[in-house]
Amino acid sequence: MSTTDLPTTAPAAPLDLGRAVLPPLIGSPVERIDALEKVSGRASYAADSRLPRMLYGAVLRSPHAHARVLRVDTSRAERLPGVHAVITGADTAKVKWGAFRPDLYPLALDRVRYVGDEVAAVAARDLETARRACELISVAYEPLPAVLSLDEALAEGAPLVHDDAEGNVAHEFAFDRGGADDWFERSDVVVEGVWETARQWHAAIETIGCTAEWSGDRVSMWVNTQTPFLARQRYATALGLPLRAVRVVQTEIGGGFGGKSGDDNTSVICAILARRTGRPVQLVNTREDEFLAGRPRIPMRYRVKLGFTASGLVTAKDIEVTADNGAYTGKAQAVLGAATVRHDALFNYRAVKAHSRLVYTNLVPTGAFRGFGNPSADWAVGQAWDLAAGKLGIEVPDLFLLNAVEQGSVSPHNHKITSCELKQCIRKAADAIDWYGKRAHPTPHRGLAMGVSVHVSGRRSFGDYDGSSAIVRLTEDGRAAVIVGEGDIGTGARTTLAQITAAELGLPVADVSVSRPDTDLTTHALGALASRVTYVAGNAVKRAAEQACGRLLEAASRQLGRPASQLWVEDGVVHGPAGPDGEGPVSSPVGTVVRAELYRPDGEPVVGVGSFDNPSEFPDQSRYGNESGAYNFAAEAAEVEVDPATGAITVTEFAAVVDCGTVLNPPLAEGQVEGGIAQGLGMAVAERFAWRDGAPARPNFGDYKLPTAGIMPRTLHIGFADSYEPTGPFGAKGVGEISLDPVPSIIASAVADAVGVRVHELPITAEKIFWGMAPEGAPPGTADPVAQDARSAPPPGGADPAPRTGAGAVRPGTETEGDDR
Template identity: 85%
Template sequence: MSTAELPIAPLGLGRAALPRIVGSPVERIDAVEKVTGRAVYAADSRLPRMLHGAVVRSPHACARIISIDTSRAERLPGVHTVVTGADTARVKWGAFRPDLYPLAIGRVRYVGDEVAAVAARDPETARRAAELIHVEYEVLPAVLSLDEALAEGAPLVHDDAPGNVAHEFGFDRGGVEAWFDRSDVVVEGTWQSERQWHGSIETIGCTAEWTRDRVSLWVNTQTPFLARQRYATALGLPLRAVRVVQTEVGGGFGGKSGDDNTSVICALLARRAGRPVQLVNTREEEFLASRPRIPMRYTVRLGFTEDGLVTAKDIEVVADNGAYTGKAQAVLGAATVRHDALFNYRAVRAHSRLIYTNLEPTGAFRGFGNPSADWAVGQAWDLAAARLGIDVPDLFLLNAVESGSVSPHNHKITSCELKQCIRRAAQAIGWQAKRAERTPHRGLAMGVSVHVSGRRSFGDYDGSSAIVRLTEDGRATVIVGEGEIGTGARTTLAQIAAAELGIPVADVSVPRPDTDLTTHALGALASRVTYVAGNAVQRAAQQACERLLDAAARQLDRPAAQLWVEDGTVHGPAGPDGEGPVSAPVGAVVRAELYRPGGEPIVGLGSFDNPSEFPDGSRYGNESGAYNFVAEAAEVEVDPATGAVRVLELAAVADCGTVLNPPLAEGQVEGAIAQGLGMALTERFHWQEGAPVRPNFSDYKLPTAGVMPKLHIGFADSYEPTGPFGAKGVGEIALDPVPSIIASAVADAVGVRVHELPITAEKIYWGMRNGEPGAAVPVTSAPAVPAVQDPSPPAGADRAGQEGDPR
């Protein structure tokens, strides 16, 4: 059956009756503050007598610190204090592997490593003082690529990591070799991804103030409570001595997860100065010392029967951790196992290693390992479709998981409309018509991905809690610690509460997280806020509504079961003795319940723990309670004279359960696609001696409006039974397949398959001239992967049509 003949699931399957607020384009509750400039971001925080900080960073990739002379900086007028590693608790910290000092002690390990810091009356004076600090170094041999780090006898980045291996794991589930022996078609190849920076409009920043032995930090973090724990460790303080307040966050994308030293250094300066201090990264510092996406060398082998059923998958992943670990260990885990929840693999095997290098530390980025996995595995599936002579959407449909599927890692799929996504993406891009009438130098490709709605990563808990308080003026306050990073999460949570309470969204407020005042939360990560926090808020609102109706029943003399709330008013039916219908404003009911003998406030408490399992050391375990899916198709055009790529159209259909607020969901999908295009086509630096040559946006090209193709955005009709009103996550998944489908579309257009990101015109140009530098690497063997430094002449492209791609 052709793709066009496959039926599309009808609307309304499995969907319960929903409140009218759900699925409506509700205005963001923070819209007015943001468009009028009243929103307070990290750099907008102001405290009396506040000083400003600046950091001294290592110019060397690896060196021993001989001495630090701060005397000239301390004499500069306007300077209040200088701190070095000697002023810290000398405690290493990190999310999974403690390997990072707040300020370097004895040794620096990458260009950008923090060595000292200054607090002064203004940012300019602080930066001038930082330039006056003299650090004497003994430069040591550095490992500036995966190959160098893995070479026999290579210098160790950390003495307690033999072979420069920060983390390693593997598994064989189902007997891979036996399944490969039974396979009729086997494809394989190696693909290399690059560092990608978050490029948030706002850089990382913090303001710190001490009150006696306790520090308050106003931080643009995605994870206030998790960050608080790490900062306390780094500062050598008990947890009770640290308070974290989330400011507005001008974009996070994983880069503001609390794995960098900025807030810790800010706290050190404030304690030493005895005054509040603000420390905000410059754009150059953001490029030098944040935590960009992890580059991965990803080798994949796939087996299939002659009729297209997938048999086995075997991968080897080597990831460039950089100098310190942060969340890279968890990212590697996701890149290794999550993709296996897409298709019905009979057996899977993996060997994954996280390798220390003397390069900038890496960490969480939107997609959390999925884009690197999709970059390789997605192209391998495209190769397999060509070898089998099966159209890509049909091959996907033949093997895709469905509701009730269980992956080899025990990922239990509750709701799944992946097949619907595939059909609708193919339809939106005009797949059948474009395949029937091909245009020269134009190519078509499709990819799919799976993501989590929360994941058990930090102890055996992935839950949330919330308090919903009804006020005597008829409004509701939702107290929850998850926070907002620009995605509209506070609006979504307000929408859920309003739908349960029967009041307008405009009457619901969601204060920003404060670890002293809000309920405990893990924060904005793993696409979890709508699903996990949304469930907690829904339960809290349900309890508050039950208590409201109980109070109204006493006041209106009607059974609670007969009452309902609509547009902020409690309504009841006519009475048995001929009395007419009754009603009362919510605020009046709340006030009457409070102002009486023994009166009580109307408050609801709700909690929810993701129905998942904590994976074991080999990543076996149902890591999430709900999985979201996407299918994307793209059409590209390649200039045969230059190799330049233009993405003409891109269709994305996501399965995120019930779409609670369509404009917010569409914005997440569109933004993710834009970041995927940047990863695919434009985002990279030239490197020299372990550092970007020019760390600024003039050299690091983010995709702009002119790069964006015509978009077709859609959402599968889907309902997640464990989600709030049937919803699950959507924030990350649309990024995942983009680089892979662009590469496969280029291969379809001109027969050149790129193995190393980004997909540049230069690589394609040489690839089209078979036999020239950078071309003709067979797909069935591992391409020579260069060091992190920019390859010249270009590498990483081969001619499709040779050994593994019959185009």
């Protein structure tokens, strides 16, 4: 097929990005406003809450993956001195709840559906007594057949995890946009493969926790949730209460990563215990609780098929995604949607086709995790692109550049790209790692790979709204108080909002305070999800600050005798020019202006109110719709070295370049990129459990290996594209998640380039690589699936891998690489 056979998919005429002259504060390394609290130990986390007469809670969990609960005897636990209440499912509102598909009871009623399902709970005078009481609860179970894998769950006649989910399918959708099958018929090169991801736990330094207290028929909950307003709605449902009866206050959060989105039962159980005892109760997960009943990353199985012309232009993509939901749904339905469509905004596909299913199993429920489906998609689709580059004889960066979207592009799902520097990211990442120099002078057992990703800056997921609102109040002492409900999960979001406010008002950042979320006192917010806080909340805060500044200057105009249009604020002082009659320049501290405006007849406070709704569309059932107003992009590259004697991997060099629009605070942005790379490497090479009877065999950090300094690259390059998002606050977009997304795919492809072994199932362990290199292959049951990568496998005799460029790389007709597992 020649290039001229393809319809044009060139972007529309370049948009006018409307770059503004940025205040000096924007782009400066501003110190975090919560730094002193944290380093001094004054920050109050979930477990630090203390209320008079407070009790402590513990939960009894199911030891069975699937069983009928015949009876629960709590009498011995209730007689234990120090125990104030023991509750079971009979003490709950018996209402199912969940973000998208209500399928979860606060405590089990008739059945348990995974090892870790909540059966009963205790409130006692101290933790030791509460945990001892749980051991005294006697539960009679009737074990039921369980489905402990995707294949078991989908088998004909399989036991149902939920009786109302036929075939154990919790959610399913499909589409074919552009006629993919026809495009495959017209393609010169086709690559195919099957890849699988695994559960990955958030492993935040702080576990999930709540303190609850009732006042009459109303409960206040101090929770380390990322989404206080959304969590309040779900908690009210689970408790059988009207929304007005629930107040949620966000505590300090020791890391969220999606795991503190309010999809688990911990806070609901805490509130029930507090109501039953009439006293405040605190319930904080142990690390074992977190591993047994957290909401880890969703394991997914991808079948990927890509088509290309001989010149390297992509034609079509066809994927089939099967996701292991676990026993309950949470946000898995939305994660599956993102994992199916979002990566299609990276390249100019002529057609895309997909069939996705979310499948119930009797395993720990899954949910939101940093990247929200993108890492799983990039793991599979990214490796398929790497295979295609090998078959086409084109260097990966060149293949990406040939097909990458640009400003003005529109994806097959109607994702409208307003700003895009993906090509700049690709070039900068290739230069940073010296891609072409390393290709010209290869090193034995070292391999190169590159990956790209796209993410959102907020997404319309919860009704037809993805907005934020804020109030900025100027005080009589010249400070600004920002009232906003978005919160901070450890990323520095409050500092970013303070920086935006200060830049707009002409105040020092030290003179700006930002509230913590409280559903009684702060403005409505969706919270920290979908890399939305900087873009969405930042715009709302900026608009509120603009309005407050306008009112400040109007007041100053009356006081100083100069037109408001001629006044400006700098370092907390309102300035004006000389007057027309020879008067000199004027000035007045902001606090003086505010006080004079307030303390006068009919005086008014100087307040600004701002709101912003993401300029996006609510996608339909097939995920068609412009889901975000701003998309951020990244290109990352790695060089790895593989020890041929053991299969051990060393990441010798890694480069990441991110397009997040204007970089508001470089140290914060760099920290987000570094942290994402670390979590991506953990997902890629380290994090896994040995499983036994449907649960982690030893749910602790002794057996679950997190990424450490030894895993991190020896050399790490971090850069940002010169970019400006016209709809963002001072041109900014999101940055919190995207750097994680392509890391596992990059490491797998670099290993394949180094020693010819392509791993198809995460994590990428030395054992898999070692047996993949062995001529006889792995002994049965020894290693997880791997495949010899024909395009880079070492020739007989152990010679170095062949270069990935050169003539003759594409054979006539269609080429297909199957799943060689």
